[in-house]
Every structure is written in structure tokens, then in C-alpha cells.
Amino acid sequence: MTNLSCSTIPVLRGPVPLSHLFLRSFLRDGQTAVDATCGNGYDTLLLARLVGAHGHVWGFDIQQQAIAETCRRLTEEDLLSRVTLLQVGHEELTQHVTEPVQAVLFNLGYRPGGDRSIITRPDTTGSALEQSLSLLEAGGVVMLTVYPGHNGGVDEQAVIEKWAAGLDPRSCNCWRMGQTNVSPEAPYLLLVQKVL
Numbered sequence: 800m801t802n803l804s805c806s807t808i809p810v811l812r813g814p815v816p817l818s819h820l821f822l823r824s825f826l827r828d829g830q831t832a833v834d835a836t837c838g839n840g841y842d843t844l845l846l847a848r849l850v851g852a853h854g855h856v857w858g859f860d861i862q863q864q865a866i867a868e869t870c871r872r873l874t875e876e877d878l879l880s881r882v883t884l885l886q887v888g889h890e891e892l893t894q895h896v897t898e899p900v901q902a903v904l905f906n907l908g909y910r911p912g913g914d915r916s917i918i919t920r921p922d923t924t925g926s927a928l929e930q931s932l933s934l935l936e937a938g939g940v941v942m943l944t945v946y947p948g949h950n951g952g953v954d955e956q957a958v959i960e961k962w963a964a965g966l967d968p969r970s971c972n973c974w975r976m977g978q979t980n981v982s983p984e985a986p987y988l989l990l991v992q993k994v995l
């Protein structure tokens with residue numbers, strides 16, 4: 800039997816590797832992307848790799864530790880020059896990012912290994928989603944890993960689902976993807992592609 804941990808085949812356990820699979824399809828050298836929740840910097844690092852030397856990534860997080868950890872990870876890989884890191888809430892997205900972007904990534908909830916009381920919130924997430932869509936190029940994607948099982952997660956999920964369900968199907972393709980053989984409260988991926 801093949802040992803997947805030693806192969807290049809992605810292991811799709813949970814929504815985060817699935818979001819990475821999509822990012823690899825959607826992002827090209829020279830493009831611009833946003834990590835709306837840097838956390839420990841894993842997603843920012845992937846985005847920085849995918850946009851290449853001529854692209855750019857904007858990274859947001861409200862926590863100083865998250866920005867420091869992301870900065871450390873990018874520096875280790877010599878990719879910091881491709882990224883602008885901001886210790887700012889993503890609800891201020893369009894105050895900082897004014898250029899069109901190809902992808903905006905949200906990995907919601909709390910920072911693994913950090914303070915679990917510092918979480919993403921329905922009102923700020925909702926505002927950031929509206930702003931993300933306004934920045935997105937045609938063909939670009941907003942992707943969210945949603946955590947209904949977290950404290951406050953159900954309220955945030957309700958805001959996100961209402962927003963996505965209300966998008967005009969002529970201008971956006973909205974997808975919800977979750978594993979079927981796990982708890983109904985397990986995190987899942989929501990993908991919104993802007994087509995117009």
C-alpha cells in the first residue's frame with residue numbers, strides 16, 4: 800500500500816488541504832492574493848509561493864503573535880518580500896488593499912496554539928466578505944474554512960451562509976464542500992467564484 804505521507808498526493812482531511820488544492824489551480828505567477836486571517840502563517844506561506852516573485856500577498860490578523868509567527872515563517876523561506884503583513888482586522892480590507900485580487904482566503908475561528916477567546920466574529924467577517932467580493936477579479940475566488948463547532952461558530956456560519964445564498968448566480972458561483980463521514984459540526988469549505 801502507498802504511504803501517502805511520503806507521496807505528493809494531497810491528503811484531503813478537512814477543508815484546509817482542500818482550499819490549498821483550489822488555490823494551486825486558481826493562482827498564477829504575478830497575481831495578488833489576500834490572507835484575511837494569517838494565524839500561524841501556513842496559508843500565507845502557500846499564497847506567497849503561488850504568486851511567485853512578481854506577485855503579492857496581503858496578510859491580515861488582529862493578533863501581534865499571529866503577525867510575528869507569520870513573519871518568522873516567511874523569513875525562514877525568504878518570502879517576506881512578497882508579502883505585506885498588517886496587524887489590522889480584515890474588516891478594514893479595502894482601506895489597505897486597493898488593487899484587484901485573484902484570491903481571498905479566510906480560515907476562521909481562533910489561532911491554533913494561541914488564545915482561544917480571540918476568534919473571528921460574525922459582523923467583522925460579514926463586512927470583510929462584502930469587501931473581498933468588491934476587490935475580486937472575474938474568475939477570482941473567496942474561500943472560507945468555516946467552523947460551526949467552535950464557540951460562536953454557529954452565529955458566524957449563519958451570517959456567511961446568508962451572504963453566500965444571497966449572491967446572484969449570474970455573477971457568482973457558490974460552493975459548499977464538507978466531508979460526509981465526519982460530525983455535522985465539522986469544519987467545511989465555502990468557495991465563491993466571481994464570474995462577472
Ligand SMILES: C[S@@+](CC[C@H](N)C(=O)[O-])C[C@H]1O[C@@H](n2cnc3c(N)ncnc32)[C@H](O)[C@@H]1O
Binds near residue numbers: 860889
Ligand atoms: C484559524 S486562525 C488562522 C490560521 C492560519 N490561516 C494559518 O495558516 O495558520 C484564525 C485567525 O483569525 C484571526 N482573526 C480574528 N479576528 C480577525 C479579524 N477581524 N481580522 C483578521 N484576523 C482575525 C485570529 O487572530 C486568528 O489568528
